[in-house]
Amino acid sequence: MDDNTADIQSIESAIIDEFLGDPLTAKVEAAIFISQGRYFYKRLVETNPPTYRYKCLSPHSLRVAFNNTAIDSSWIAPGVVRCGCSSGGNWAVMFVPPARHCIDLSAIGKLTVPLPGLVLIGLEKDYWLCAVAVEAFAPDAVCFHPPLPNIYADLKICWGENTPPAASGQTIPAAWELFISSQFSGELVKGKSKQKAYQDDIRQQLVELHRTSSRRYAQPERSLLPIGRAMTLDKLVQEYLFDEID
Template sequence: MLTLAPLQDALNPDGYPLIEAEAKLLFLKGGHYCFQYRQGEKETYKFLSPDTVRAAFQHERIDSGWIPNGVKRLGICRQGQWYVQFIPPAKRTFTFTNIDSSGEPISLTIPMMGTVFMLCGDTCYIWATKQKTFAAEAPIYHVPLPNIYGDGRICMGTENNLSNYAEGIERLAKAWQMFMTAPFNNHLVNGKSYTHPEDIHEKLIQLQKSNRYPINDLVQCGSSVQVAINMVINR
Protein backbone atom coordinates (compact mmCIF):
# COMPACT_ATOMS: atom_id res chain seq x y z
CA MET A 1 0.00 0.00 0.00
CA LEU A 2 1.26 3.48 -0.83
CA THR A 3 1.83 5.85 2.07
CA LEU A 4 2.05 9.60 1.98
CA ALA A 5 5.34 10.09 3.82
CA PRO A 6 7.75 8.66 1.18
CA LEU A 7 6.06 10.68 -1.56
CA GLN A 8 6.11 14.19 -0.12
CA ASP A 9 8.41 15.51 -2.86
CA ALA A 10 6.31 13.94 -5.59
CA LEU A 11 3.09 15.27 -4.12
CA ASN A 12 4.31 18.85 -4.35
CA PRO A 13 6.64 18.63 -7.37
CA ASP A 14 6.47 22.28 -8.41
CA GLY A 15 6.80 23.65 -4.89
CA TYR A 16 3.40 25.34 -4.99
CA PRO A 17 0.33 24.49 -2.95
CA LEU A 18 -3.17 24.82 -4.37
CA ILE A 19 -3.56 28.60 -4.54
CA GLU A 20 -5.33 29.44 -7.80
CA ALA A 21 -6.26 25.85 -8.67
CA GLU A 22 -8.93 23.85 -6.91
CA ALA A 23 -7.24 20.53 -7.64
CA LYS A 24 -4.50 18.81 -9.63
CA LEU A 25 -3.70 15.30 -10.78
CA LEU A 26 -0.19 13.97 -10.15
CA PHE A 27 1.40 11.26 -12.29
CA LEU A 28 3.78 9.37 -10.02
CA LYS A 29 6.49 6.86 -10.79
CA GLY A 30 5.40 3.27 -11.09
CA GLY A 31 2.17 4.14 -12.88
CA HIS A 32 0.44 5.58 -9.81
CA TYR A 33 -1.93 8.55 -9.79
CA CYS A 34 -2.63 10.97 -6.97
CA PHE A 35 -5.45 13.53 -6.87
CA GLN A 36 -4.64 16.66 -4.84
CA TYR A 37 -7.68 18.76 -3.99
CA ARG A 38 -8.97 21.35 -1.54
CA GLN A 39 -11.36 20.27 1.19
CA GLY A 40 -12.37 23.36 3.11
CA GLU A 41 -9.17 25.02 4.32
CA LYS A 42 -7.18 21.82 4.03
CA GLU A 43 -5.41 20.22 1.07
CA THR A 44 -6.11 16.51 0.73
CA TYR A 45 -4.52 13.73 -1.32
CA LYS A 46 -6.23 10.67 -2.73
CA PHE A 47 -4.65 7.86 -4.73
CA LEU A 48 -6.60 6.82 -7.83
CA SER A 49 -6.65 3.66 -9.92
CA PRO A 50 -5.95 3.84 -13.69
CA ASP A 51 -9.57 2.89 -14.37
CA THR A 52 -10.82 5.82 -12.28
CA VAL A 53 -8.53 8.26 -14.10
CA ARG A 54 -9.62 6.90 -17.47
CA ALA A 55 -13.29 7.25 -16.56
CA ALA A 56 -12.76 10.86 -15.48
CA PHE A 57 -11.40 11.84 -18.90
CA GLN A 58 -13.52 9.56 -21.05
CA HIS A 59 -16.92 11.05 -21.76
CA GLU A 60 -17.62 9.38 -25.08
CA ARG A 61 -19.87 6.37 -25.36
CA ILE A 62 -17.96 3.12 -25.94
CA ASP A 63 -19.42 0.42 -28.18
CA SER A 64 -17.45 -2.68 -29.15
CA GLY A 65 -19.54 -3.24 -32.26
CA TRP A 66 -20.63 -6.73 -33.23
CA ILE A 67 -17.98 -9.13 -31.98
CA PRO A 68 -16.96 -11.69 -34.63
CA ASN A 69 -17.08 -15.41 -33.95
CA GLY A 70 -13.98 -16.74 -32.27
CA VAL A 71 -12.94 -13.52 -30.52
CA LYS A 72 -11.75 -14.64 -27.09
CA ARG A 73 -10.24 -11.55 -25.56
CA LEU A 74 -9.79 -7.83 -26.19
CA GLY A 75 -8.40 -4.80 -24.44
CA ILE A 76 -6.28 -1.65 -24.65
CA CYS A 77 -2.52 -1.38 -24.10
CA ARG A 78 0.24 1.07 -24.97
CA GLN A 79 0.16 0.03 -28.63
CA GLY A 80 -3.59 0.62 -28.86
CA GLN A 81 -6.60 -1.66 -29.00
CA TRP A 82 -5.95 -5.40 -29.20
CA TYR A 83 -8.01 -8.47 -30.05
CA VAL A 84 -7.43 -12.21 -29.89
CA GLN A 85 -9.36 -14.54 -32.19
CA PHE A 86 -9.28 -18.32 -32.53
CA ILE A 87 -9.46 -19.62 -36.09
CA PRO A 88 -10.55 -23.29 -36.16
CA PRO A 89 -8.88 -25.93 -38.36
CA ALA A 90 -9.96 -25.81 -42.01
CA LYS A 91 -8.63 -25.94 -45.54
CA ARG A 92 -7.49 -22.49 -46.62
CA THR A 93 -6.12 -21.13 -49.88
CA PHE A 94 -3.01 -18.94 -49.93
CA THR A 95 -1.12 -17.27 -52.76
CA PHE A 96 2.66 -17.66 -53.02
CA THR A 97 5.26 -15.96 -55.18
CA ASN A 98 8.80 -17.04 -56.02
CA ILE A 99 8.09 -20.74 -55.46
CA ASP A 100 9.53 -21.65 -58.86
CA SER A 101 11.77 -20.00 -61.42
CA SER A 102 8.84 -18.38 -63.24
CA GLY A 103 8.06 -16.12 -60.29
CA GLU A 104 4.37 -16.31 -61.15
CA PRO A 105 1.87 -16.36 -58.24
CA ILE A 106 0.70 -19.86 -57.31
CA SER A 107 -2.35 -20.68 -55.17
CA LEU A 108 -2.13 -23.62 -52.76
CA THR A 109 -5.02 -25.02 -50.72
CA ILE A 110 -3.64 -26.26 -47.42
CA PRO A 111 -5.27 -28.06 -44.48
CA MET A 112 -4.55 -25.64 -41.65
CA MET A 113 -4.47 -26.42 -37.95
CA GLY A 114 -6.20 -24.24 -35.35
CA THR A 115 -4.56 -20.83 -35.10
CA VAL A 116 -4.67 -17.87 -32.72
CA PHE A 117 -4.75 -14.55 -34.57
CA MET A 118 -3.99 -11.34 -32.71
CA LEU A 119 -4.22 -7.69 -33.72
CA CYS A 120 -2.44 -5.25 -31.40
CA GLY A 121 -2.45 -1.65 -32.57
CA ASP A 122 -1.29 -1.90 -36.19
CA THR A 123 0.63 -5.17 -35.74
CA CYS A 124 -0.68 -8.68 -36.38
CA TYR A 125 0.47 -11.93 -34.77
CA ILE A 126 -0.44 -15.55 -35.43
CA TRP A 127 0.41 -18.80 -33.66
CA ALA A 128 -0.47 -22.41 -34.42
CA THR A 129 -1.95 -24.80 -31.86
CA LYS A 130 -2.68 -28.50 -31.87
CA GLN A 131 -6.14 -27.87 -30.41
CA LYS A 132 -9.45 -27.99 -32.28
CA THR A 133 -10.92 -25.47 -29.84
CA PHE A 134 -9.40 -22.51 -28.01
CA ALA A 135 -7.30 -23.18 -24.92
CA ALA A 136 -5.37 -20.34 -23.28
CA GLU A 137 -2.82 -22.72 -21.74
CA ALA A 138 -2.16 -24.64 -24.96
CA PRO A 139 1.44 -24.60 -26.27
CA ILE A 140 2.02 -22.52 -29.38
CA TYR A 141 3.86 -23.44 -32.56
CA HIS A 142 5.20 -21.67 -35.63
CA VAL A 143 2.51 -21.29 -38.26
CA PRO A 144 3.88 -23.19 -41.28
CA LEU A 145 3.84 -20.22 -43.64
CA PRO A 146 6.45 -17.72 -44.85
CA ASN A 147 6.55 -14.07 -43.74
CA ILE A 148 5.98 -14.82 -40.04
CA TYR A 149 8.68 -13.99 -37.50
CA GLY A 150 9.74 -16.23 -34.63
CA ASP A 151 7.55 -14.37 -32.13
CA GLY A 152 4.47 -14.78 -34.33
CA ARG A 153 4.56 -11.27 -35.77
CA ILE A 154 3.33 -11.15 -39.36
CA CYS A 155 5.23 -9.23 -42.03
CA MET A 156 2.24 -7.72 -43.83
CA GLY A 157 4.20 -5.72 -46.40
CA THR A 158 4.15 -1.98 -46.99
CA GLU A 159 1.02 -2.14 -49.13
CA ASN A 160 -1.06 -3.55 -46.26
CA ASN A 161 -1.16 -0.67 -43.81
CA LEU A 162 -3.76 -0.95 -41.06
CA SER A 163 -3.09 2.61 -39.88
CA ASN A 164 -5.31 3.76 -42.74
CA TYR A 165 -8.33 2.24 -41.00
CA ALA A 166 -10.11 3.62 -37.94
CA GLU A 167 -9.69 1.80 -34.65
CA GLY A 168 -12.42 -0.63 -33.71
CA ILE A 169 -13.15 -4.31 -33.90
CA GLU A 170 -13.79 -3.97 -37.64
CA ARG A 171 -10.02 -3.68 -38.04
CA LEU A 172 -9.67 -7.27 -36.84
CA ALA A 173 -11.68 -8.57 -39.80
CA LYS A 174 -9.74 -6.28 -42.13
CA ALA A 175 -6.43 -7.54 -40.75
CA TRP A 176 -7.47 -11.18 -41.24
CA GLN A 177 -8.59 -10.41 -44.79
CA MET A 178 -5.22 -8.82 -45.53
CA PHE A 179 -3.40 -11.83 -44.12
CA MET A 180 -5.44 -14.29 -46.18
CA THR A 181 -5.27 -12.40 -49.48
CA ALA A 182 -1.74 -10.94 -49.48
CA PRO A 183 0.79 -13.04 -51.43
CA PHE A 184 3.50 -14.82 -49.45
CA ASN A 185 7.09 -14.68 -50.71
CA ASN A 186 10.29 -16.55 -49.79
CA HIS A 187 11.02 -14.50 -46.67
CA LEU A 188 11.19 -16.36 -43.31
CA VAL A 189 10.65 -19.84 -44.79
CA ASN A 190 12.94 -21.86 -42.49
CA GLY A 191 12.54 -23.42 -39.06
CA LYS A 192 8.82 -24.19 -39.38
CA SER A 193 8.86 -27.91 -40.14
CA TYR A 194 10.82 -30.87 -38.81
CA THR A 195 10.68 -32.69 -42.14
CA HIS A 196 11.44 -29.57 -44.23
CA PRO A 197 13.41 -27.25 -41.92
CA GLU A 198 15.02 -25.23 -44.72
CA ASP A 199 11.94 -24.24 -46.73
CA ILE A 200 8.31 -24.61 -45.67
CA HIS A 201 7.18 -24.25 -49.29
CA GLU A 202 8.18 -27.85 -50.00
CA LYS A 203 6.00 -29.11 -47.16
CA LEU A 204 3.01 -27.08 -48.27
CA ILE A 205 3.22 -28.37 -51.83
CA GLN A 206 3.14 -31.95 -50.51
CA LEU A 207 -0.06 -31.28 -48.56
CA GLN A 208 -2.27 -30.37 -51.51
CA LYS A 209 -4.31 -33.57 -51.33
CA SER A 210 -4.23 -33.96 -47.56
CA ASN A 211 -7.25 -33.40 -45.34
CA ARG A 212 -5.33 -32.70 -42.14
CA TYR A 213 -2.07 -30.99 -41.34
CA PRO A 214 0.42 -33.38 -39.66
CA ILE A 215 0.53 -31.54 -36.34
CA ASN A 216 3.50 -33.58 -35.10
CA ASP A 217 5.55 -31.71 -37.70
CA LEU A 218 4.82 -28.34 -36.05
CA VAL A 219 7.78 -26.65 -34.36
CA GLN A 220 7.05 -25.23 -30.91
CA CYS A 221 7.83 -21.53 -30.37
CA GLY A 222 6.32 -20.74 -26.97
CA SER A 223 4.97 -22.19 -23.75
CA SER A 224 1.34 -21.12 -24.14
CA VAL A 225 -1.14 -18.82 -25.85
CA GLN A 226 -1.58 -16.91 -22.59
CA VAL A 227 2.13 -16.18 -22.22
CA ALA A 228 2.46 -15.07 -25.84
CA ILE A 229 -0.46 -12.65 -25.54
CA ASN A 230 0.84 -11.18 -22.28
CA MET A 231 4.27 -10.62 -23.82
CA VAL A 232 2.68 -8.59 -26.62
CA ILE A 233 0.36 -6.42 -24.53
CA ASN A 234 2.97 -5.71 -21.84
CA ARG A 235 5.62 -4.34 -24.20
Protein backbone atom coordinates in the same frame (compact mmCIF):
# COMPACT_ATOMS: atom_id res chain seq x y z
CA MET B 1 8.00 13.18 5.39
CA ASP B 2 6.24 9.97 4.24
CA ASP B 3 6.80 8.27 0.89
CA ASN B 4 3.56 9.59 -0.58
CA THR B 5 4.47 13.19 0.22
CA ALA B 6 7.93 12.69 -1.23
CA ASP B 7 6.45 11.23 -4.41
CA ILE B 8 4.04 14.12 -4.72
CA GLN B 9 6.81 16.66 -4.36
CA SER B 10 8.92 14.74 -6.89
CA ILE B 11 6.42 15.64 -9.60
CA GLU B 12 7.84 18.69 -11.34
CA SER B 13 5.59 21.63 -10.51
CA ALA B 14 6.71 23.50 -13.61
CA ILE B 15 5.47 20.71 -15.87
CA ILE B 16 2.13 20.50 -14.08
CA ASP B 17 1.74 24.29 -14.05
CA GLU B 18 2.47 24.40 -17.77
CA PHE B 19 -0.16 21.76 -18.41
CA LEU B 20 -2.82 23.46 -16.30
CA GLY B 21 -1.96 26.88 -17.71
CA ASP B 22 -1.79 25.90 -21.37
CA PRO B 23 -4.37 27.81 -23.47
CA LEU B 24 -5.49 24.52 -25.01
CA THR B 25 -6.26 23.15 -21.56
CA ALA B 26 -7.33 26.38 -19.91
CA LYS B 27 -10.53 24.80 -18.62
CA VAL B 28 -8.65 21.94 -17.00
CA GLU B 29 -8.61 22.64 -13.29
CA ALA B 30 -7.27 19.29 -12.15
CA ALA B 31 -5.26 16.35 -13.39
CA ILE B 32 -4.15 12.87 -12.36
CA PHE B 33 -0.44 12.07 -12.54
CA ILE B 34 1.35 8.75 -12.26
CA SER B 35 4.65 8.34 -10.43
CA GLN B 36 6.27 4.95 -9.80
CA GLY B 37 2.97 3.13 -10.20
CA ARG B 38 1.08 5.46 -7.84
CA TYR B 39 -1.68 7.86 -8.74
CA PHE B 40 -1.82 11.47 -7.55
CA TYR B 41 -4.63 13.95 -7.96
CA LYS B 42 -3.64 17.62 -8.20
CA ARG B 43 -6.31 20.31 -8.21
CA LEU B 44 -6.04 24.06 -8.56
CA VAL B 45 -7.90 25.63 -5.61
CA GLU B 46 -6.67 29.24 -5.85
CA THR B 47 -5.53 31.16 -8.91
CA ASN B 48 -3.82 34.16 -7.35
CA PRO B 49 -1.39 33.03 -6.27
CA PRO B 50 -1.73 29.52 -7.76
CA THR B 51 -2.46 27.10 -4.95
CA TYR B 52 -2.84 23.36 -5.42
CA ARG B 53 -4.30 20.56 -3.37
CA TYR B 54 -2.88 17.06 -3.61
CA LYS B 55 -4.43 13.68 -2.92
CA CYS B 56 -3.15 10.12 -3.27
CA LEU B 57 -5.51 7.80 -5.15
CA SER B 58 -5.73 4.02 -5.09
CA PRO B 59 -6.34 1.97 -8.25
CA HIS B 60 -9.59 0.80 -6.66
CA SER B 61 -10.89 4.34 -6.17
CA LEU B 62 -10.05 5.19 -9.78
CA ARG B 63 -11.81 2.07 -11.02
CA VAL B 64 -14.93 2.89 -9.00
CA ALA B 65 -14.93 6.47 -10.28
CA PHE B 66 -14.57 5.55 -13.92
CA ASN B 67 -17.12 2.76 -13.67
CA ASN B 68 -19.78 5.46 -13.53
CA THR B 69 -19.14 5.90 -17.25
CA ALA B 70 -20.67 3.24 -19.48
CA ILE B 71 -18.15 1.14 -21.41
CA ASP B 72 -19.41 -0.89 -24.37
CA SER B 73 -17.29 -3.24 -26.47
CA SER B 74 -19.76 -2.88 -29.36
CA TRP B 75 -20.42 -6.01 -31.46
CA ILE B 76 -17.48 -8.41 -31.40
CA ALA B 77 -16.74 -10.28 -34.60
CA PRO B 78 -16.97 -14.10 -34.77
CA GLY B 79 -13.73 -15.80 -33.81
CA VAL B 80 -12.62 -13.03 -31.47
CA VAL B 81 -11.91 -14.68 -28.12
CA ARG B 82 -10.57 -11.72 -26.19
CA CYS B 83 -10.11 -7.98 -26.59
CA GLY B 84 -9.36 -4.97 -24.47
CA CYS B 85 -7.35 -1.82 -23.97
CA SER B 86 -4.11 -1.33 -22.06
CA SER B 87 -1.44 1.34 -21.73
CA GLY B 88 -0.05 0.05 -25.03
CA GLY B 89 -3.33 0.61 -26.87
CA ASN B 90 -6.23 -1.49 -28.08
CA TRP B 91 -5.67 -5.21 -28.51
CA ALA B 92 -7.56 -8.30 -29.63
CA VAL B 93 -7.08 -12.05 -29.98
CA MET B 94 -8.76 -14.10 -32.72
CA PHE B 95 -8.95 -17.88 -33.19
CA VAL B 96 -8.99 -19.30 -36.72
CA PRO B 97 -10.09 -22.97 -36.62
CA PRO B 98 -8.29 -25.64 -38.68
CA ALA B 99 -9.43 -25.33 -42.29
CA ARG B 100 -8.37 -25.30 -45.93
CA HIS B 101 -7.15 -21.96 -47.23
CA CYS B 102 -6.23 -20.58 -50.63
CA ILE B 103 -2.81 -18.95 -50.42
CA ASP B 104 -0.64 -17.23 -53.00
CA LEU B 105 3.08 -18.03 -52.97
CA SER B 106 5.27 -15.82 -55.12
CA ALA B 107 7.28 -17.77 -57.72
CA ILE B 108 5.07 -20.81 -57.05
CA GLY B 109 1.48 -19.74 -57.51
CA LYS B 110 -1.83 -20.22 -55.76
CA LEU B 111 -2.31 -23.28 -53.59
CA THR B 112 -5.20 -24.70 -51.61
CA VAL B 113 -3.85 -26.18 -48.40
CA PRO B 114 -5.08 -27.24 -44.96
CA LEU B 115 -3.70 -25.26 -42.05
CA PRO B 116 -3.81 -26.04 -38.33
CA GLY B 117 -5.66 -23.86 -35.89
CA LEU B 118 -4.17 -20.38 -35.80
CA VAL B 119 -4.33 -17.57 -33.26
CA LEU B 120 -3.89 -13.96 -34.33
CA ILE B 121 -2.81 -11.51 -31.63
CA GLY B 122 -3.01 -7.79 -32.37
CA LEU B 123 -1.85 -4.74 -30.41
CA GLU B 124 -2.61 -1.55 -32.30
CA LYS B 125 -0.94 -2.24 -35.70
CA ASP B 126 1.45 -4.93 -34.48
CA TYR B 127 0.32 -8.50 -35.06
CA TRP B 128 1.63 -11.93 -34.10
CA LEU B 129 0.46 -15.32 -35.38
CA CYS B 130 0.92 -18.71 -33.75
CA ALA B 131 -0.39 -22.19 -34.51
CA VAL B 132 -2.15 -24.56 -32.11
CA ALA B 133 -2.78 -28.30 -32.36
CA VAL B 134 -6.41 -28.18 -31.21
CA GLU B 135 -9.73 -28.13 -33.02
CA ALA B 136 -11.43 -25.68 -30.65
CA PHE B 137 -10.00 -22.66 -28.87
CA ALA B 138 -8.34 -23.35 -25.52
CA PRO B 139 -6.22 -20.85 -23.53
CA ASP B 140 -3.99 -23.67 -22.27
CA ALA B 141 -3.20 -24.93 -25.79
CA VAL B 142 0.51 -25.26 -26.58
CA CYS B 143 1.75 -22.77 -29.17
CA PHE B 144 3.73 -23.58 -32.31
CA HIS B 145 5.36 -21.64 -35.11
CA PRO B 146 2.80 -21.30 -37.93
CA PRO B 147 3.72 -23.23 -41.12
CA LEU B 148 3.74 -20.10 -43.26
CA PRO B 149 6.32 -17.67 -44.68
CA ASN B 150 6.56 -13.99 -43.79
CA ILE B 151 6.43 -14.52 -40.03
CA TYR B 152 9.44 -13.73 -37.87
CA ALA B 153 10.88 -16.09 -35.25
CA ASP B 154 9.11 -14.06 -32.53
CA LEU B 155 5.81 -14.70 -34.41
CA LYS B 156 5.47 -11.10 -35.57
CA ILE B 157 3.91 -10.75 -39.00
CA CYS B 158 5.89 -9.09 -41.77
CA TRP B 159 3.30 -7.08 -43.68
CA GLY B 160 5.54 -5.82 -46.46
CA GLU B 161 3.77 -2.94 -48.19
CA ASN B 162 0.41 -3.79 -46.63
CA THR B 163 -0.99 -1.82 -43.71
CA PRO B 164 -3.25 -3.71 -41.33
CA PRO B 165 -6.01 -1.97 -39.37
CA ALA B 166 -5.42 -1.10 -35.73
CA ALA B 167 -6.46 -4.07 -33.64
CA SER B 168 -9.86 -4.22 -31.97
CA GLY B 169 -12.66 -6.70 -31.45
CA GLN B 170 -14.26 -5.43 -34.64
CA THR B 171 -11.24 -5.01 -36.94
CA ILE B 172 -9.03 -8.02 -36.28
CA PRO B 173 -10.92 -10.24 -38.80
CA ALA B 174 -10.01 -7.70 -41.51
CA ALA B 175 -6.36 -7.97 -40.46
CA TRP B 176 -6.57 -11.75 -40.80
CA GLU B 177 -8.15 -11.54 -44.26
CA LEU B 178 -5.48 -9.09 -45.37
CA PHE B 179 -2.74 -11.43 -44.18
CA ILE B 180 -4.05 -14.71 -45.59
CA SER B 181 -5.07 -13.19 -48.95
CA SER B 182 -1.79 -11.32 -49.52
CA GLN B 183 0.96 -12.83 -51.64
CA PHE B 184 3.58 -14.63 -49.56
CA SER B 185 7.18 -14.00 -50.56
CA GLY B 186 10.17 -16.29 -50.18
CA GLU B 187 11.24 -14.52 -46.99
CA LEU B 188 11.22 -16.06 -43.52
CA VAL B 189 10.68 -19.63 -44.70
CA LYS B 190 13.17 -21.44 -42.42
CA GLY B 191 12.63 -22.92 -38.98
CA LYS B 192 8.90 -23.57 -39.34
CA SER B 193 8.77 -27.38 -39.10
CA LYS B 194 10.21 -30.28 -37.11
CA GLN B 195 10.29 -32.39 -40.27
CA LYS B 196 13.74 -32.35 -41.83
CA ALA B 197 12.41 -32.14 -45.39
CA TYR B 198 10.75 -28.80 -44.65
CA GLN B 199 13.11 -27.20 -42.14
CA ASP B 200 14.84 -25.01 -44.72
CA ASP B 201 11.71 -23.98 -46.62
CA ILE B 202 8.19 -24.38 -45.26
CA ARG B 203 6.81 -23.70 -48.73
CA GLN B 204 7.83 -27.23 -49.72
CA GLN B 205 5.35 -28.63 -47.23
CA LEU B 206 2.63 -26.33 -48.52
CA VAL B 207 3.30 -27.48 -52.09
CA GLU B 208 3.09 -31.12 -50.96
CA LEU B 209 -0.18 -30.53 -49.11
CA HIS B 210 -1.62 -28.95 -52.24
CA ARG B 211 -0.32 -31.73 -54.51
CA THR B 212 -1.90 -34.46 -52.41
CA SER B 213 -5.17 -32.53 -51.98
CA SER B 214 -4.93 -33.04 -48.23
CA ARG B 215 -8.16 -32.25 -46.40
CA ARG B 216 -6.62 -31.77 -42.97
CA TYR B 217 -3.30 -30.72 -41.47
CA ALA B 218 -2.79 -34.17 -39.96
CA GLN B 219 -0.94 -34.77 -36.69
CA PRO B 220 0.20 -31.17 -36.20
CA GLU B 221 2.23 -32.05 -33.08
CA ARG B 222 4.55 -34.20 -35.21
CA SER B 223 5.19 -31.47 -37.77
CA LEU B 224 4.86 -28.10 -36.09
CA LEU B 225 7.82 -26.57 -34.28
CA PRO B 226 6.94 -25.66 -30.67
CA ILE B 227 7.66 -22.25 -29.19
CA GLY B 228 10.04 -22.54 -26.28
CA ARG B 229 9.24 -25.21 -23.73
CA ALA B 230 5.56 -25.87 -24.26
CA MET B 231 4.58 -22.20 -24.21
CA THR B 232 0.82 -21.98 -23.76
CA LEU B 233 -1.42 -19.50 -25.49
CA ASP B 234 -2.33 -17.88 -22.19
CA LYS B 235 1.35 -17.26 -21.38
CA LEU B 236 2.04 -16.04 -24.90
CA VAL B 237 -0.75 -13.46 -24.76
CA GLN B 238 0.47 -12.32 -21.35
CA GLU B 239 4.00 -11.90 -22.67
CA TYR B 240 3.13 -10.01 -25.85
CA LEU B 241 0.26 -7.86 -24.62
CA PHE B 242 1.10 -7.11 -21.02
CA ASP B 243 4.62 -8.01 -19.89
CA GLU B 244 6.35 -5.86 -22.54
CA ILE B 245 4.07 -2.94 -21.72
CA ASP B 246 4.72 -3.15 -18.00
